[in-house]
Amino acid sequence: MGRWGFFISFEGIEGSGKSTLAERFYEKFKDYGFPVIFTREPGGTEAGERIRDIILNEKFDIDPYTELLLFLSARKENVKKIILPALKEGKIVVCDRFDDSSFAYQGFGRGIPLRWITRLNKMVTDGLKPDLTFLIDITPETGFSRIERKDRIEKENKHFHEKVRKGFLTLARRAKKRIKVVDGNKNIIDNLKICEEITFEKLLEKKKFLKKIREIKEEV
Ligand code: TYD
Numbered sequence: 001m002g003r004w005g006f007f008i009s010f011e012g013i014e015g016s017g018k019s020t021l022a023e024r025f026y027e028k029f030k031d032y033g034f035p036v037i038f039t040r041e042p043g044g045t046e047a048g049e050r051i052r053d054i055i056l057n058e059k060f061d062i063d064p065y066t067e068l069l070l071f072l073s074a075r076k077e078n079v080k081k082i083i084l085p086a087l088k089e090g091k092i093v094v095c096d097r098f099d100d101s102s103f104a105y106q107g108f109g110r111g112i113p114l115r116w117i118t119r120l121n122k123m124v125t126d127g128l129k130p131d132l133t134f135l136i137d138i139t140p141e142t143g144f145s146r147i148e149r150k151d152r153i154e155k156e157n158k159h160f161h162e163k164v165r166k167g168f169l170t171l172a173r174r175a176k177k178r179i180k181v182v183d184g185n186k187n188i189i190d191n192l193k194i195c196e197e198i199t200f201e202k203l204l205e206k207k208k209f210l211k212k213i214r215e216i217k218e219e220v
Contacts, residue, residue: 008130008132011104015147024188055074057151069120100171105164132199136191137168142184182195
């Protein structure tokens with residue numbers, strides 16, 4: 001698969017700063033001249049954004065399994081309509097959250113057995129995994145001090161978010177090569193640089209965009 005692209009996800013609990021970091025990372029790579037697209041979960045497609053509205057709406061009391069299946073429905077649309085076509089065209093895909101969130105929130109957080117999530121998720125992604133994941137780690141206290149208006153999931157108690165954070169860190173320990181933990185207390189400029197360096201290393205390892213990366217390094 002000569003022109004297959006490169007898939008990067010950003011993960012972390014609420015208020016970790018991952019969305020801002022993911023967007024700035026995308027902008028930077030676009031400015032460098034890489035073929036790159038940005039998407040998010042839940043969301044990405046029009047149907048996915050509607051599903052997002054249902055999931056996050058505080059007026060609904062949603063069963064954990066319904067919640068999981070809604071996230072997976074949004075993911076299927078995103079994978080099929082946005083992520084896979086872009087990877088097939090050789091693009092870099094930057095995704096704000098992907099399947100690690102389902103394991104951390106619905107698995108470690110809500111208590112749904114991980115093996116079920118693994119199976120259902122595979123049905124949706126067909127085995128597609130990010131090539132690289134940045135986990136922006138922060139304590140729930142710090143994270144929540146940064147949030148103004150809370151949605152349905154953000155309204156869960158501190159204990160829930162502790163479980164989610166620990167879940168993410170467990171996933172990172174189990175997939176050391178793919179998931180890189182970034183300290184969410186550091187400033188965004190430093191973290192952006194760290195993410196960029198790690199991405200360049202990975203791309204070089206996979207022999208992707210070699211010419212482009214050399215050009216950028218020569219300019220600096
Ligand atoms: P988030 O991406 O953090 O958006 P915002 O920055 O606008 O709050 O919100 C999405 C929420 O969905 C977040 O609470 C995490 C949750 N989530 C899951 O529980 N499971 C999943 O599989 C995904 C993708 C997200």
